[in-house]
Amino acid sequence: MTPEWRRLLILLVVLITVFPLNGQAREERMDDPELQQRFSDLADELRCPKCQNETIAESGAPISSDMRERVRQLLREGYTDEEILEAMVARFGDFVRYRPEFEPRTWILWLGPFVAIAVGIGVVVMITLRTRRRTKDESPVLSDEERQRAEQWLRDD
Known part of the structure; x- marks a missing residue:
């Protein structure tokens, strides 16, 4: 390996370790600790529309990053937590909240x-009852001739 290639390789390794490849910029923290706490609570309450099983605080999806920035902006503008949640629900639907209102x-x-669980249990119970009823109704009854042949086979062994 030539010295030029070696330098290029070292530069590449340094760049990879210094700048993360995932493309996520480090997000700013809010100056006011109270606003930062409210932001954290709201970010834990809102679901990522893309990931759907992660909060926007956990998700690395671009849409979650945009939502986090929008929440920060609304907090700085003086919106209440409920107003921010309503704005997100208006934009993304009720599913964006982890604990939507019961209405x-x-x-x-x-x-x-x-x-869904009740229907599933009902189906299992119905299938089980039908199977038991069917096996009960179809229990084999031997005729006299079949019984005599079976007894003969048992005696022969």
Whole structure:
């Protein structure tokens, strides 16, 4: 390896270690500790629309970064936590909240899993009852001739 290539390789290694490849810029913290706490609480309450199983605080998706920046901006402008949550729900829908309000339009979010479990249990119970009933009704009954042949086979062994 020539000295030029060696220098280029060392420069590349240094650049990779100094600048992360994931493209995420380090996000700013808010100057006011109270606002920073409110921001953290809100970021933990909002769900990433892309990831759906992560909060915007955990997600590395670009949409989450944009949402975090928007929450910071709204906090600086003096919006209340509820107003910020309402703005995010208006933009992304009820699913953006990890704990949406219990109201008629969100009943499916709250009750859907329980209904699905109940339906699943009902299906399992119905299949089990049908199977038991069918096996009970179809229990083999031997005729006299079949019984005599079976007894003969047992005696021969």
